[in-house]
Amino acid sequence: MQALDADGGALFFSAFMFRLDHLVRRIEPPEQVMLEVACEKHAFLICEEGDGRLYIGHEQFPFTTGCVYPLSPGEGYQIEHRNNSELKYIIMAFDVIHVLTGDPELFTRPVFEHRNQLNGYPYAPLSGLLEQMYVIRNYKTDAEYSHLNAQFQKWMEMIITRYTSPKTEQSMEARLHSTIQYVDDHYAEEITVQKLARLAEIRPVQYTTLFRQLTGHKPLDYVNHVRIKHAKDWLRKSDEPLRDIASRVGFKDEYYFSRRFRQMTGLSPRQYDRSIQQQTLVQDWLGHDVNIPVNPERIMYYGDSAGDLLMLGIQLLEDRTYDAVAPVNVEAAVIMKPDLIIFDSSNEQQYEQLHRIAPTLAYNSHATLEERMRRLGSWFGRQPQAEQWLTSYAERAEQMWAKIHTMIEEGETASVFTYHRGARLFVMGNIGLAPMLYHPMGFSPVTKVKEALAAGRAYKEISAEAVRQYAGDHVFVMLPDEVVARQATEMLMKSPSWRALPAVQSGRVYPVEESIWNVGDALTSDRLLTLLPELLCESS
Numbered sequence: 001m002q003a004l005d006a007d008g009g010a011l012f013f014s015a016f017m018f019r020l021d022h023l024v025r026r027i028e029p030p031e032q033v034m035l036e037v038a039c040e041k042h043a044f045l046i047c048e049e050g051d052g053r054l055y056i057g058h059e060q061f062p063f064t065t066g067c068v069y070p071l072s073p074g075e076g077y078q079i080e081h082r083n084n085s086e087l088k089y090i091i092m093a094f095d096v097i098h099v100l101t102g103d104p105e106l107f108t109r110p111v112f113e114h115r116n117q118l119n120g121y122p123y124a125p126l127s128g129l130l131e132q133m134y135v136i137r138n139y140k141t142d143a144e145y146s147h148l149n150a151q152f153q154k155w156m157e158m159i160i161t162r163y164t165s166p167k168t169e170q171s172m173e174a175r176l177h178s179t180i181q182y183v184d185d186h187y188a189e190e191i192t193v194q195k196l197a198r199l200a201e202i203r204p205v206q207y208t209t210l211f212r213q214l215t216g217h218k219p220l221d222y223v224n225h226v227r228i229k230h231a232k233d234w235l236r237k238s239d240e241p242l243r244d245i246a247s248r249v250g251f252k253d254e255y256y257f258s259r260r261f262r263q264m265t266g267l268s269p270r271q272y273d274r275s276i277q278q279q280t281l282v283q284d285w286l287g288h289d290v291n292i293p294v295n296p297e298r299i300m301y302y303g304d305s306a307g308d309l310l311m312l313g314i315q316l317l318e319d320r321t322y323d324a325v326a327p328v329n330v331e332a333a334v335i336m337k338p339d340l341i342i343f344d345s346s347n348e349q350q351y352e353q354l355h356r357i358a359p360t361l362a363y364n365s366h367a368t369l370e371e372r373m374r375r376l377g378s379w380f381g382r383q384p385q386a387e388q389w390l391t392s393y394a395e396r397a398e399q400m401w402a403k404i405h406t407m408i409e410e411g412e413t414a415s416v417f418t419y420h421r422g423a424r425l426f427v428m429g430n431i432g433l434a435p436m437l438y439h440p441m442g443f444s445p446v447t448k449v450k451e452a453l454a455a456g457r458a459y460k461e462i463s464a465e466a467v468r469q470y471a472g473d474h475v476f477v478m479l480p481d482e483v484v485a486r487q488a489t490e491m492l493m494k495s496p497s498w499r500a501l502p503a504v505q506s507g508r509v510y511p512v513e514e515s516i517w518n519v520g521d522a523l524t525s526d527r528l529l530t531l532l533p534e535l536l537c538e539s540s
Contacts, residue, residue, distance in 0.1 A: 013160050015100040016107060020152040021093040023137045028079070028087045033424060036078045036461045041093045042111065043071045044159075045079075046130065050087035052079050059347055060325055061116065063087070066123030068159070070112035078461055080421060090130060094152070116349050117163050120174035129155055175200040176207075176214055180222075187226045188250040193219045215356060216330030225356070227251060228264050235273045242269055282379050286346060286362040293359075294381065296340035300333065302354070303344025305365035307523025308372050311389060312382050328353050365520070366431055366458050369393075373522060393526065400529050401441035407536055413472030414443035418514055419485035425492070427470045429457040432518040436528055437476070446472045464492055468501060475503040478514035510535055 021041055025048075028034055036055075045054065047067045054063040055078040061069060063079055071077060081087055098107040112118070132151055139145040179196045196219055197207035211219050227249040234245045246257035261269050279291045298317045301309065302324040306316060317338055324345045330353055333341075341360040343351055354360045361379065365372065370390055377386030414437045416428040428434040429452040437443045438453075445453060448470045452460045462470060477493065480486050492498055493511070503509050512518075512535070517528065 013111075013164070015098060016111065017097040017099050017104075018153070018156050019095045019097065020133075020149055021095060023093075023134055024091045025134060026087075026089055026091065028081070028089075030081050030084045030086060032081075033463070034079045035463060036076045038076045039071045039073055039093075041073055042096050043094070044090075044092040045069045045071065045077065046090045046092065046126070048088045048090060048127070048130075050085055050089070051082045052087045053082055054079050056115070057346075059115070059345070063089070066119070066121075066126075068118040068126065069115055070110075070118065072110040073108040076457075080424065090134070092155075112163060114163075114348070118159060120177075121162055126155075126158060129158065172200075172202065172210070173214075175202065176210055179211075180215065183219075183223055183226055187223060187230060188248060191220075191223050191250075212331065214330065215353070216332075216334035217356075222356075223250075224260050225264065228261055231257070231261065231269065232265075232272065235269060245269070280381075282361070284361040285364040285367070285375070286348070286351070288351075288355075288360075288362060290359050290361055292361065292379070293339050298337060298339045300336060300338040300341045300358075301344075302328075302342065303363060303365055304519060305344060305363070305372070305521035307519065307521030307525075308365075308369075308376055309342070311522035311526065312373070312376055312380065312385055314376070314380055314382075330354075330357065333357050368435075369520065369522060369525060389522070393522075393529075396529050397436075397439060398441065400533055401439055403533055404536055405441055408443065408474075412443055412474065413446045414438075414474040414476065415446060415449060415470055415472040416476045416478065416518070417467065417470075418478035418518060419480055419488045419492075420482075422482075422484045423488035424461055424485075425464055425467070425488070426459045426461050427452070428459050428518070429453050431458045432520050433476060433478075433528070435520060436525060436532070443472065443474060446470060464495070465497065467492070468497065471501050471503055473503060473506075474508045475501065475510070476517070477509060477511045478518045479511055480514045 045063075045068070047063050047065055049065055050063075051065075052063040054061045054067075054069060056069070056071065056075060061067070063069075079087065079089070096107040096111055097104050129151060133148060133155065136144065136148050136151070139148050179200045182196070182199060183191060193204050193208060196211075197204040200207055202210065208219055211217070211222070215222050217225055230249045231245055234240065234248060238245065240248075242258065243254040246252075246254045249257075251257035251260070258269055261267075261272070265272055280294055281289060281291050283289055299309070299314065300322065301316050302322045304321070304324070306321045309316065317336060324343060328350050333354065334357055338358045341354045341358050342363050343354055343360055344363040344365050345351070346362065346364075351360060351362055363372075367375075373386045373390055374383070377383040416432065416434045416437065418426055418428065418432075420426055427449060429449065434445075434449075438445055446469075449472075477489065479489060493509075498504060501509075516524070517531070
């Protein structure tokens with residue numbers, strides 16, 4: 001089922017009824033490590049005070065006063081502090097009943113698909129209603145519940161209004177986004193900085209600065225960027241004269257249009273027209289259809305699995321990668337002039353920022369190695385190379401495990417632990433080194449890790465006290481580069497509970513550098529076929 005388009009379209013929320021289950025307020029001191037929580041019902045996480053970061057699956061979001069995020073049944077979330085103040089937040093759990101059919105049923109799929117869309121509005125109206133609900137949350141009679149439920153319905157009315165009408169009650173950032181949308185919709189009209197600033201209710205000088213921080217472009221440069229983008233579409237599908245295409249996309253002068261087109265693309269409009277045959281339409285991991293160059297020469301990669309591309313001989317711009325989790329530095333990206341961006345994240349908001357700069361493909365490093373290599377092969381016309389590498393890798397992996405098999409007993413288990421995001425301890429699931437260890441001829445996961453794997457978990461946060469439940473016969477400990485995480489690792493390995501683990505007492509613990517061992521890309525996986533037997537041989 002598709003979510004409602006905020007600008008109109010078929011009704012969506014009228015097909016549901018909402019029932020409040022419970023409200024819980026939590027106050028977390030700064031030294032508290034908050035473990036992952038799985039949602040059994042739909043929920044809203046509402047930050048009342050503090051400054052933190054929220055992790056939902058592979059996504060991360062700011063978690064500061066006034067932030068509201070929806071979650072669905074089965075989703076897990078983790079919250080961490082960003083400073084030395086406490087975090088105060090509310091968890092509001094509720095049921096969603098689908099009533100459009102004759103047989104109402106509990107609805108467990110996402111209702112609010114765009115998680116960020118509830119933010120950027122004044123918090124006071126929500127806060128007042130939230131406080132009223134919290135005061136009467138412990139109802140004892142039907143009448144008291146009816147009163148609480150009536151307040152909850154008011155809350156849902158406010159939430160749905162905000163979700164479906166994003167252009168009201170807007171914050172400065174939301175107003176900036178609305179002017180970007182205005183340019184996208186009205187690019188063929190006359191647009192000035194003064195007009196955009198007036199629409200955003202921001203002084204022109206301040207508007208230009210904020211706009212550039214958000215898009216990487218000056219306002220009028222962005223207008224021309226959008227116009228040229230649409231001109232490319234017209235060149236692709238039309239044989240109209242250049243003067244007509246220029247007029248369609250908002251340029252009054254054919255010669256100015258040609259000059260700006262060359263400045264932005266390096267080609268004249270007609271040269272671009274001839275080069276269109278050198279593009280291909282592909283679909284990325286999030287379902288976006290994207291036209292990409294057949295032979296891109298300036299690829300920017302945001303993520304940790306660049307070795308997948310390098311193994312297929314796909315070179316990256318300046319031989320470097322960028323953090324897919326950190327906020328995008330759009331100005332720096334614009335200066336790099338990429339002709340293709342690969343973004344290892346499902347964060348649609350950041351994807352849109354990058355897509356305004358160059359054709360952008362969403363990537364999924366949490367997919368299996370086979371899926372990733374075949375997808376890259378199809379994107380870049382290198383299917384034979386991808387299949388050849390996968391066949392060779394599978395053969396060499398079997399040879400490696402046949403060699404290792406003589407060193408381990410049938411059914412022996414292994415676990416991978418790492419500290420990450422500071423002093424937060426994780427056991428690895430289906431990414432990094434762990435999938436290699438859980439080869440059919442290799443180690444088995446312990447029961448607790450099997451549960452995480454069955455749930456499709458990439459990793460799971462645990463407490464230091466719970467390590468014994470997750471530790472296998474062999475324990476691989478990652479040594480992180482980050483100072484706080486490294487110190488936490490050293491403290492754990494000196495603790496009495498750690499020294500009491502059977503794997504420690506039998507000498508089957510392997511401390512290894514995380515940057516070398518816990519990256520699951522093709523290049524690293526290839527290297528580990530040599531490194532893993534050497535490591536186990538040294539310890540046997």
